[in-house]
Amino acid sequence: MRLVVSDILKSDPDINIMATANNGKQGAEKVSEFNPDVVITDLVMPDYDGIYAIEEIRKTSKVPIMVLSAANSNSTMVFDAMKAGATDFMEKPQGGATKVRDVDYELVRAIRKLAKTKVGAAVSSSKSVTNQHIFAKKLPYDAIVIGSSTGGPSAVEEVLKRLPGNLPLPVIIAQHMPLNFIEPFAKRLNSVTPLQVKVAEYGDRVRDNTIYVLGGKANTELEEKVGSIKFKENNKHYPDFNNPSVTCLFDAASEIYGGRCIAIMLTGMGKDGATGMKKINDKGGFTIAQEASTCVVNGMPGAAVNIGAVKHQVKLKDIATFVVSVLSD
Amino acid sequence: MGKSILIVDDSLYMRTVIKDALEEAGYEIVGQAANGEAAIDLAMDLQPDLITLDNILPDMIGTDILAVYKDEGLESKVIMISAVGQQSVIEQGMELGATDYIVKPFTPEQLVEAVAKALA
Numbered sequence: 001m002r003l004v005v006s007d008i009l010k011s012d013p014d015i016n017i018m019a020t021a022n023n024g025k026q027g028a029e030k031v032s033e034f035n036p037d038v039v040i041t042d043l044v045m046p047d048y049d050g051i052y053a054i055e056e057i058r059k060t061s062k063v064p065i066m067v068l069s070a071a072n073s074n075s076t077m078v079f080d081a082m083k084a085g086a087t088d089f090m091e092k093p094q095g096g097a098t099k100v101r102d103v104d105y106e107l108v109r110a111i112r113k114l115a116k117t118k119v120g121a122a123v124s125s126s127k128s129v130t131n132q133h134i135f136a137k138k139l140p141y142d143a144i145v146i147g148s149s150t151g152g153p154s155a156v157e158e159v160l161k162r163l164p165g166n167l168p169l170p171v172i173i174a175q176h177m178p179l180n181f182i183e184p185f186a187k188r189l190n191s192v193t194p195l196q197v198k199v200a201e202y203g204d205r206v207r208d209n210t211i212y213v214l215g216g217k218a219n220t221e222l223e224e225k226v227g228s229i230k231f232k233e234n235n236k237h238y239p240d241f242n243n244p245s246v247t248c249l250f251d252a253a254s255e256i257y258g259g260r261c262i263a264i265m266l267t268g269m270g271k272d273g274a275t276g277m278k279k280i281n282d283k284g285g286f287t288i289a290q291e292a293s294t295c296v297v298n299g300m301p302g303a304a305v306n307i308g309a310v311k312h313q314v315k316l317k318d319i320a321t322f323v324v325s326v327l328s329d
Numbered sequence: 330m331g332k333s334i335l336i337v338d339d340s341l342y343m344r345t346v347i348k349d350a351l352e353e354a355g356y357e358i359v360g361q362a363a364n365g366e367a368a369i370d371l372a373m374d375l376q377p378d379l380i381t382l383d384n385i386l387p388d389m390i391g392t393d394i395l396a397v398y399k400d401e402g403l404e405s406k407v408i409m410i411s412a413v414g415q416q417s418v419i420e421q422g423m424e425l426g427a428t429d430y431i432v433k434p435f436t437p438e439q440l441v442e443a444v445a446k447a448l449a
Contacts, residue, residue: 133342136412164342286434318436321346326434328340329385329412 005040005068008104015111022046024053031057037115039065041086043077051080058085064114068092068107069181079184083191087114088154091178106150106269106297113151113296131194133164136329141286142260143206144169144323145253147246147277149176149268151296153185155316156266157192160211162320165194169262169327171211172200172253174244176268179216186213202233214244221252229256240272246300250276259284262323265310267295271303278309286326291315332448333359335375335405337368337394338383347381350437351444365389369397377405379448381440382427384411384418392418395425406447410435 009015018034021027024041025048031039039057043050054065067081067089078089090110148156152175160171177185183199189211190197200212200220206229214220219234219242234252238245246265250273253261263280265273267290281287287310289301294316304310314322334356338344341363348358359375362368365388372380380398384391391409398407409422409430419430428447431440 131342131345132340134340162346312434314436315438318438322434322436324342324346328343328433 005107008107009111011104012108012112015108024048024050024056027053028056031061031063035061036063038111039063040068040111041065043067043069043081049077051077051084054081054084054086064088066090066110066114076184078181079187082184082188088151089181090150109297110151131164132166133324133328135166135168135327139168139327140260141257141262141327142169143253143257144171144262144264145249145280146171146173146264146266147175147250147268147273147300148173148266149241149246149270149272149297149300151267152176153188155290155296157189158316159264159266159319160189160193160195160197162317163193163195164324166209167195167324168208170206170208171195172206172214172249173212174214174220174246174249174273176241176244176246176272177216179243182213182216189213200231202231204231206230214249216243218243219245219248221248222256224256238272240270246273247276249273250280254279254283254285257285261285262326263287264319264323265289265301265304266316267297268300269297270299273300274303274307274309277304278307281309281311286323287311288319288322289313290319331355331357332378333357333375334444335360335362335368335371335377335380337362337380337386338410339363339386340383343383346437347440350441351381354441354445356444363387365394368394369401372398372403372405373401376403379406379408379428379444381408381410381444384409384415384422390418392421392425395422395427399426408440408443408447410440 006017018036019030021030023045041050041053064087067086070092186197186199195211197211200214221232221234222229223232234248238247261280263277277287289304289310291313292298334351336344336347344361359377360371362371365386382391406428409427411418413432429443431443
């Protein structure tokens with residue numbers, strides 16, 4: 001795998017592979033020695049694994065760390081990697097020429113972006129309601145929906161950690177992600193925001209002041225029954241991406257919430273969610289695309305902008321404040 | 330020595346966001362007020378270079394505070410922050426001496442730009 005990754009990265013003239021290592025201990029040593037701009041690590045390695053590497057590196061360095069992991073990797077390991085301070089992660093190429101090419105592009109883009117990233121100190125927040133805002137008495141919106149893909153995990157974190165703990169709306173996130181990464185992702189988010197973050201279960205009521213991450217076993221839509229809105233399984237196959245499909249979520253949001261919806265498109269490859277966002281936008285919803293220069297990949301936000309689905313393009317670090325300010329008197 | 334700023338907003342969240350953005354831009358936050366009474370007291374006490382003034386406060390509205398500032402001859406520049414669709418409020422504010430205004434939704438960057446422009 002090291003050879004494959006090296007080959008992919010060598011294709012970019014701005015990326016210079018300073019060193020390689022074949023286990024976590026060696027990796028940490030080489031980081032100290034070479035002081036790279038970005039570290040890429042596997043999780044499972046002989047003798048010293050990826051968690052070891054990340055923990056060791058984080059003792060002395062804030063270097064951005066990308067975890068490349070097999071799709072069926074142990075989900076506890078993935079959560080531990082994130083908790084230990086991994087910055088982002090990506091699924092390893094599974095084989096099949098097309099997929100490898102997609103990953104090439106994504107990987108190069110993600111590495112370039114990470115090289116410019118300043119890794120902030122881990123934000124650990126207690127679950128007590130902190131940093132309260134005075135929201136408008138009559139809220140103009142009922143829900144926030146977010147779609148993201150490549151670069152999404154850290155982008156979503158950047159948005160969520162800046163939201164006030166007394167946010168009176170539900171937040172529903174469709175992040176393109178292998179199935180077994182989703183639970184660790186939700187757990188990680190739960191630790192960086194005062195709001196409760198959980199994986200959405202079919203039949204669950206969509207509650208205010210709660211953040212949901214859509215699961216990866218099927219697509220998820222919303223249904224209104226007896227005055228309450230619930231998550232519902234959707235087994236349709238969407239053309240752009242599935243499990244979870246952002247289009248499926250955004251379509252459902254446009255039907256249930258109409259224009260009383262805030263839709264945010266974050267970094268990602270492809271165009272999943274663009275048409276759904278347009279539906280929300282056309283009904284008068286508040287639509288935001290992550291501003292291009294702050295994206296790892298401007299595919300999804302760009303696609304939404306191109307079809308006229310977006311009212312505002314906002315830099316990642318400003319999105320939370322922007323949303324809070326529209327919910328204020 | 331950075332220019333001095335008083336932040337007026339009833340939301341702790343907003344005061345924190347605005348404070349962080351302005352401090353990062355090199356300004357000095359000399360005070361924070363969460364209601365109209367404090368906005369007036371602190372402004373007269375501190376005589377800051379600039380005041381960011383949210384229009385809706387628990388005890389007063391921004392335009393009334395501006396009227397008091399005007400009466401008292403306060404020289405601080407004032408940037409009003411108001412909800413969208415409040416054209417008459419904005420006009421009133423400008424007539425009462427506000428230097429500029431920002432409409433919600435806004436980004437911290439937009440506020441910093443308005444502050445820089447006002448203090449130029």
